[in-house]
Amino acid sequence: MKPLHLILAALLCTSATVVAQSDTQKSFDKLKALQGSWNGSFEGKPMQATLRVTSRGNAIVHEMKGEGPDDPITMFYLDGDQLLLTHYCDAGNRPRMAGKISPDGKTIEFDLLDVANYSSAQHGHMQHAVFTLIDENHHTEEWTFMMEGKPAMKAHLDFQRAK
Numbered sequence: 001m002k003p004l005h006l007i008l009a010a011l012l013c014t015s016a017t018v019v020a021q022s023d024t025q026k027s028f029d030k031l032k033a034l035q036g037s038w039n040g041s042f043e044g045k046p047m048q049a050t051l052r053v054t055s056r057g058n059a060i061v062h063e064m065k066g067e068g069p070d071d072p073i074t075m076f077y078l079d080g081d082q083l084l085l086t087h088y089c090d091a092g093n094r095p096r097m098a099g100k101i102s103p104d105g106k107t108i109e110f111d112l113l114d115v116a117n118y119s120s121a122q123h124g125h126m127q128h129a130v131f132t133l134i135d136e137n138h139h140t141e142e143w144t145f146m147m148e149g150k151p152a153m154k155a156h157l158d159f160q161r162a163k
Contacts, residue, residue, distance in 0.1 A: 038159035137161040
């Protein structure tokens with residue numbers, strides 16, 4: 001009887017892992033569906049975002065362009081059973097965040113894991129990001145920038161797929 005308990009325990013552990021991996025893969029696939037060019041605005045100024053699947057489908061490049069001189073780049077990728085992003089910030093640091101998809105599959109929320117190349121002279125870092133997939137031609141992004149342990153800026157971007 002003891003071997004049967006071990007087999008059932010192993011099957012339960014395997015089933016939980018498969019579910020987590022499928023949710024992670026589902027999140028990544030949802031982001032892949034955003035591939036293309038997007039137009040939007042931030043504080044009344046035009047913004048563009050480009051998402052491109054690269055590295056044989058193993059990474060997504062997200063590049064934002066606005067009127068300023070800086071164009072932050074974010075990379076999305078799977079690491080085991082986690083969906084991660086690394087944001088190459090115009091502040092000079094690289095926050096890394098882990099994402100989770102909402103039960104309805106429409107929102108992917110990223111929370112901070114750590115920040116590489118951070119110094120107090122940079123005055124802050126990105127802390128949080130939320131991608132809401134409205135339909136195939138419309139999504140929103142919300143990015144939260146932290147300074148001195150407090151949210152200093154919350155950028156809400158409403159994007160339409162470029163024609």
